[in-house]
Amino acid sequence: MMKRYRSDPLAAIHETMEALHDMGAIDKKTMRDFDDACLTPVESMSPDDIRALRERERLSQPVFARYLNVSRNLVSDWERGVKKPGGPALRLLTVIRKKGLEAIT
Template identity: 55%
Template sequence: MTQAKSYKSDLKAALHQTASDLYEVGLMDKQTMRRFDESCLTPIHGFTAQEIRALREREEVSQTVFALYLNVPKDSVSQWERGRRSRCHAS
């Protein structure tokens, strides 16, 4: 499950797509692509421990099932909900 990219504008979406194509064929390096990501993509919203738990409960799933959906260990979900660990970008 991949998250759809959210762009700051239609123009930035077109620029980012072109940059992505150049990166995929090896005409752009990773560092330059990251700069395009930062300038074109909207920032990722961080969730608080309470928001993570509310989302899981709203979907009526256990921590184990929620972890399976996110492809992370169940212990990570438990720690996120207790505020003992912050969510990484991969999840």
């Protein structure tokens, strides 16, 4: 997945720092700090947002779950607010929200 930067100058700085990290000139902690400063954060999604996203794509919970590689019960839990998506699932939901389901198929 392509990285999204807060701005073009931060993208250039981050890519330079990645090269320095690959050469061993900076450590992992410094690279994590640059990731935090330069990369666009992923915002959480409310249960209503997730349901609206699924309905916008005209998918049932089982089919939506299949696209995300999670269980139907997990999608149901997200939509009821029992659980919150995180990590890769939240990133996929964000991509679908911005670019549509075609972006991950």
